[in-house]
Amino acid sequence: MLSRVADNLYWGGRYLQRAESTARLVTVNGHLLLDLPRQVQAGWMPLIEILGVEKQFKTLYPEAGDTNEANVVRFLLNDERSASSILSSVRRARESLRTVRDTLPQESWEKLNDLHLMLQADGEKGLNRRYRQEFLQRVIDACLLLFGVLTSNMSRDTGFQFLRLGTNVEQADMTTRILDVRSVNLIRIRGADDLAAFENIQWMSVLRSLTAYEMYRRLVRERVQGDSVLRFLLQDREFPRSVAFCLMRMQRTLPKLPEKRSVERAITRTLALLRDADVDALLKKDLSEFLDEVQVGIKGINDALSEAYFKA
Amino acid sequence: MGIAWGDYKSDTWDELFDGTGKPRPAGRKLASYLTKLSAQDLSERRLAAELAIKVMGISFTVYSEGQNVDRSWPFDIIPRVIPKAEWQRTEKGLKQRVRALNAFIQDIYTDQKVIKDKVFPKALLGDSVNYRKQCADVKPRGGVWAHVCGSDLVRDSNGTLFVLEDNLRVPSGVSYMIENRAVIKRVFPELFETTAIRPVDDYPAQLYDTLAGLSPRSGNRPTIVLLTPGIYNSAYFEHCYLAQQMGVALVEGPDLFVDEDDVCYMRTIEGPQRVDVIYRRIDDLFLDPEVFNKESVLGAKGLMRAWTKGKVALANAPGAGVADDKVVYTFVPKFIRYYLDEDPILPNVESFLCHDDTQRGYVLENLEKLVVKPANESGGYGMLMGPKASKKEREKFAELIKANPRNYMAQPVLSLSTAPTMVDGGIEPRHLDLRPFILSRENPYVTMGGLTRVALEKGSLVVNSSQGGGSKDTWIVDTDEGDE
Numbered sequence: 001m002l003s004r005v006a007d008n009l010y011w012g013g014r015y016l017q018r019a020e021s022t023a024r025l026v027t028v029n030g031h032l033l034l035d036l037p038r039q040v041q042a043g044w045m046p047l048i049e050i051l052g053v054e055k056q057f058k059t060l061y062p063e064a065g066d067t068n069e070a071n072v073v074r075f076l077l078n079d080e081r082s083a084s085s086i087l088s089s090v091r092r093a094r095e096s097l098r099t100v101r102d103t104l105p106q107e108s109w110e111k112l113n114d115l116h117l118m119l120q121a122d123g124e125k126g127l128n129r130r131y132r133q134e135f136l137q138r139v140i141d142a143c144l145l146l147f148g149v150l151t152s153n154m155s156r157d158t159g160f161q162f163l164r165l166g167t168n169v170e171q172a173d174m175t176t177r178i179l180d181v182r183s184v185n186l187i188r189i190r191g192a193d194d195l196a197a198f199e200n201i202q203w204m205s206v207l208r209s210l211t212a213y214e215m216y217r218r219l220v221r222e223r224v225q226g227d228s229v230l231r232f233l234l235q236d237r238e239f240p241r242s243v244a245f246c247l248m249r250m251q252r253t254l255p256k257l258p259e260k261r262s263v264e265r266a267i268t269r270t271l272a273l274l275r276d277a278d279v280d281a282l283l284k285k286d287l288s289e290f291l292d293e294v295q296v297g298i299k300g301i302n303d304a305l306s307e308a309y310f311k312a
Numbered sequence: 313m314g315i316a317w318g319d320y321k322s323d324t325w326d327e328l329f330d331g332t333g334k335p336r337p338a339g340r341k342l343a344s345y346l347t348k349l350s351a352q353d354l355s356e357r358r359l360a361a362e363l364a365i366k367v368m369g370i371s372f373t374v375y376s377e378g379q380n381v382d383r384s385w386p387f388d389i390i391p392r393v394i395p396k397a398e399w400q401r402t403e404k405g406l407k408q409r410v411r412a413l414n415a416f417i418q419d420i421y422t423d424q425k426v427i428k429d430k431v432f433p434k435a436l437l438g439d440s441v442n443y444r445k446q447c448a449d450v451k452p453r454g455g456v457w458a459h460v461c462g463s464d465l466v467r468d469s470n471g472t473l474f475v476l477e478d479n480l481r482v483p484s485g486v487s488y489m490i491e492n493r494a495v496i497k498r499v500f501p502e503l504f505e506t507t508a509i510r511p512v513d514d515y516p517a518q519l520y521d522t523l524a525g526l527s528p529r530s531g532n533r534p535t536i537v538l539l540t541p542g543i544y545n546s547a548y549f550e551h552c553y554l555a556q557q558m559g560v561a562l563v564e565g566p567d568l569f570v571d572e573d574d575v576c577y578m579r580t581i582e583g584p585q586r587v588d589v590i591y592r593r594i595d596d597l598f599l600d601p602e603v604f605n606k607e608s609v610l611g612a613k614g615l616m617r618a619w620t621k622g623k624v625a626l627a628n629a630p631g632a633g634v635a636d637d638k639v640v641y642t643f644v645p646k647f648i649r650y651y652l653d654e655d656p657i658l659p660n661v662e663s664f665l666c667h668d669d670t671q672r673g674y675v676l677e678n679l680e681k682l683v684v685k686p687a688n689e690s691g692g693y694g695m696l697m698g699p700k701a702s703k704k705e706r707e708k709f710a711e712l713i714k715a716n717p718r719n720y721m722a723q724p725v726l727s728l729s730t731a732p733t734m735v736d737g738g739i740e741p742r743h744l745d746l747r748p749f750i751l752s753r754e755n756p757y758v759t760m761g762g763l764t765r766v767a768l769e770k771g772s773l774v775v776n777s778s779q780g781g782g783s784k785d786t787w788i789v790d791t792d793e794g795d796e
Contacts, residue, residue: 002567006581099543102556106368113369158581258582309581 013166015093078123270297386782405657442633516557570614761786
């Protein structure tokens with residue numbers, strides 16, 4: 001496989017996954033705000049923090065009063081100028097995959113075009129609160145359909161492995177980001193007894209942004225609590241959006257690629273970090289530092305892949 | 313309400329109806345089917361086709377105002393029908409023609425007998441823009457230089473098919489031929505049950521076989537790649553399509569390199585991998601910065617070295633364009649007699665060469681009746697359509713011709729044949745041509761029909777997609793079987 005092609009497939013996978021994750025994030029935040037009392041509402045800015053794009057947002061929406069729902073939602077949905085919008089992610093996925101179209105099943109390219117056309121046609125309408133839910137659901141459905149077409153129709157050849165590496169790196173990244181920002185938020189409302197009930201709502205929203213709620217309930221069988229949610233999303237070996245699961249899946253992919261020790265080491269190191277984590281202790285302090293460490297690990301995997309396969 | 317076919321009238325040869333308004337035999341089923349459709353049915357089918365094209369992502373890229381715009385492929389849903397018997401004869405004529413062209417190219421780069429025997433003037437070769445001195449004495453396998461040829465055929469008002477030009481460098485359009493069929497199958501599936509329409513989708517497999525036959529290494533499966541200039545090329549869609557259909561790697565210049573052993577490699581995730589055959593879709597001059605255009609980043613340094621040493625095969629061969637020249641074109645009937653000792657099966661369009669004093673005199677005096685073409689442009693650029701041009705434009709062209717007579721030839725304006733085409737508010741005749749593709753090898757292959765290009769504007773004779781042309785599915789129909 002050409003190095004350039006591997007590179008494009010990897011990023012195609014990442015951008016598609018990012019589009020789906022962003023749609024889920026926006027959906028869940030909308031729901032959460034409906035449930036929380038006003039005094040603990042963090043509004044929409046946490047989404048910008050989750051994605052780590054405060055600077056870009058400030059550049060496009062510089063005024064103090066700009067941090068409102070309308071702007072954040074536009075920034076994340078269909079602002080062409082914003083690299084974090086679903087529109088931009090899908091465009092970049094399309095640009096990456098367009099140059100490697102010959103390696104993909106024809107049908108997947110058709111579905112990706114459908115999604116792109118849909119975003120262009122209905123993106124503006126999707127900003128409207130009344131239609132937003134339905135719009136985001138269509139984005140999520142379209143992404144799932146695409147992943148479905150790819151998983152069902154593509155041989156498990158090298159190209160598929162790079163796509164899969166891309167989606168898994170992106171998912172691992174997104175899961176840690178969501179945990180990071182939400183947990184910071186949670187700590188803020190601790191202490192006030194009358195608000196304790198809402199802590200659970202927040203943890204539930206964390207689970208929901210990763211469509212993890214039902215799977216969590218089935219596994220944990222007790223009410224939603226911070227420590228078990230963290231354990232589930234960081235360490236669970238069965239749930240496909242947990243960080244450990246994503247990394248393990250990448251690990252299983254490696255034997256199908258030309259052997260590169262550096263990539264293997266980067267994954268093993270990050271996995272060990274997750275396994276050794278003492279979640280109870282982390283919840284009391286240093287959770288944020290720990291998640292930063294995991295993020296650095298994931299970035300290390302990305303860089304090792306790039307060095308090993310994309311720069312021939 | 314049905315379509316008012318009574319109003320349909322072509323002022324030249326029509327592909328579907330004869331002079332009395334009756335459908336021609338091969339088109340009978342199509343015509344009777346169409347007459348049963350209401351105007352609403354037809355426009356619904358048209359919408360379905362547009363949607364299919366969008367969804368299938370069939371597009372081409374147009375460069376305008378400094379921007380590359382991806383446009384949906386303009387397509388007319390009414391197929392163009394050609395009877396099988398006529399096609400068989402055309403096929404023979406095309407194979408004959410391309411055999412002679414390849415013989416000419418090989419001759420030009422080796423003995424130049426054609427010049428010594430005074431069949432082709434030496435002066436014309438000296439001025440040829442597409443003659444590559446670097447190709448002298450090279451002998452590609454089987455003497456084939458133009459492995460893929462796309463020839464443009466037009467029909468005059470008497471129904472005779474002429475060859476208008478041969479494209480021997482990087483002819484494009486074949487993917488649209490195949491995709492047009494896929495769209496039509498979605499839109500008119502029922503017609504395929506009743507009419508014996510020859511399939512066209514064999515082409516990528518045939519192309520693959522042609523390329524595989526060129527591998528310099530015997531045994532093993534050869535490594536074949538398609539070299540594209542990249543996503544901004546107007547034919548990028550086609551490059552992807554063909555690479556995918558053949559199951560070969562689609563590469564760009566920077567993916568390739570030629571090592572000191574003169575072998576061509578591509579950069580892969582496992583390290584360098586040897587390349588045997590390159591189906592290149594970039595022009596000669598961009599192939600190798602070591603030999604041609606030094607600024608080129610589209611090709612790879614050393615490719616010519618690898619090719620002349622026989623370490624990698626290039627299709628089409630560099631320098632094949634020497635025969636893809638509107639001036640050389642006028643000699644093709646002579647080449648057929650000279651090299652093959654046969655009578656040409658397909659006629660050329662009458663042409664006047666501006667380098668010849670008498671013919672130039674005629675051209676300059678009759679500019680308002682002629683189409684003047686530069687020898688080496690494609691895509692319909694740089695032409696003068698005499699009857700439509702202003703006096704000023706004609707004067708400008710007269711100066712151009714006088715300054716560089718070798719670079720121009722002229723032809724009478726042919727009234728290209730028409731076929732029924734959907735336009736706003738009904739069906740009207742529109743002019744069209746046909747581009748079949750010929751693969752040269754031991755047993756040459758010709759596509760079943762080809763790409764029909766249609767001028768969508770009323771009265772227009774310009775069919776190029778870059779200039780507002782569209783296309784139609786082309787049916788080679790067997791009238792012997794399945795009738796009644």
